[in-house]
Amino acid sequence: MITMVDWARAQFALTAIYHWLFVPLTLGLGVIIAIMETIYYRTRDERWLATTKFWMTLFGVNFAIGVATGIILEFEFGTNWSNYSWFVGDIFGAPLAVEGILAFFMESTFIAVMFFGWKKVSPRFHLLSTWLTALGASLSALWILVANAWMQYPTGCEFNAATMRNEMTDFWAVALSPMAVTKVLHTVTSAWALGAAFVIGVSAWLLLKGRNVEHAWRSIKVGAWFGLVGIIVTSITGDTSAVTVTKYQPMKLAAMEGLYRGSTGQSIVAFGIMNPDKEVDNDEDPFLFDISLPYGLSLLAHHDPNAFVAGINDIIDGRSIDSNGDTVNNVSYAERIERGKAVRAMIARHNEATQAGDSALVDSLSRAINADFKYFGYGYLDKPEDAVPNVPLTFYTFHIMVTIGGYLVLFMALWVLLTWKPRLLSERGPLLKRLWYLLAIITVPLTYICSAAGWIVAEVGRQPWTIQDLMPNHVAVSDLSASYVQTTFWIFAVVFTALLIADVGIIMSQISRKSLTDLEKSND
């Protein structure tokens, strides 16, 4: 039976993934058009102006269709996830408020100058507006990602049992947590790579059709370099992200690798097919087939080939091995469950003591609650295995993301090489050129798949938690019926699908129409 929690999660996943189809293109293309306009500003070459305007139109379509799709997620917080919203409101609200006040208004103010101001403001101010639009979009993303990072690694806060809320004690600990920094850098630069793949893909289509060839190569020149920088930084921050996840979300890392029993010098699975019969409590081999690289996971997780990496069962048992090779016993999940239940009992007593006016007991209980509050969420689990995410989904999406990401490094590097030495392509036969252009077009949806896979790893890999270790999903939701949430799920499925069709349709018709005009000169 599909429960209310399932529908609420499915609805959030649906709306978040649809929203994320629009956002990375805005982030990536925003910077690309700012770079193109900068080249125009410096050279005063009308051809660069025409190229800038071509991509600006596509940016505008994507921005217009995508704007406000993220607000739906906030609707869902207030209705479907009301326990969660109250529990974290102060902390989650701050980054979102900064996003709304500063970044969104900055973005929406300067976008008007960017589109309407070509002959109204000076070229310098227009260029500034284009850069500020791109910066505003990135700042918007930054604060949303900070809020998400807090859910992965709650820090800078203290629980108040009287109000049943977590209260922020250190804004900068929230904004600059290791999880937030790596998440922002990894996500924003991956959006750069996506924007670049889009520019290269559309330009390859123009080359395939033989339309505006010079414009296409101009665009590729910017797209390829920008994409290469973006995907290299994404790879580097992906590595940092793995270290951060190992430290703060070891269960997610174990699921990403399908690792049940870890070891020192742990190998990494480069390719694998998971065994569907594998469960936490049986001795089945996790893989039906796998190709592994020795020491790989120890290197990735700890930057040390001999380090111990904990598997799912190790984490549940609280088992680890230190750098001397000695077994270390940490807090097991069974114990976390007990301590979480004890915190719940103390919160109940805290309420009774408050009503009785026993301030000494209230103070004492407040201290005891906060000492063990990091285990609070475990008190809602029936058994340790409930804290294990969907391992196959996390494993496969992680490997899809890494595989496509690796391919993108090669893809961008080859395009950079071709912009430097175009003869390498022009000397090839027409069939090879055609295939290369087709590959560039196919790379656009592949990059979207890569981006969505990254989010699935991040979100599915931390299940069952809405807030890591503090609040599982079934506690975070409102007391609503499954059918109520199911109804709105289908409404959103229809509305967002219509928006996506409109987005793709208008972008494609604009590309087609503008490709028939002369993009060697600015038309207005």
Added chain:
Amino acid sequence: MSDRHGFWHKVWHLYVDGFRSMTVGRTLWLIIAIKLIVFFAIIKVLFFPDFLATRCDNDQAKADYVRHELLDGHDR
């Protein structure tokens, strides 16, 4: 004063002239308008009330409600 007047005059014309000269932009503004109406006037109003606000009058009542939910009523 006249400088300020001139500034707002320019801002006004930036938007008015911009909207007048739009081609694809008109379709986009139509989509934005329909989308915002659907989101805020229909979906938000009909399906997405503030759950706690519909059950509790003040913050203390909300805290008590969530306490009850978290301590006793979490089995969904």
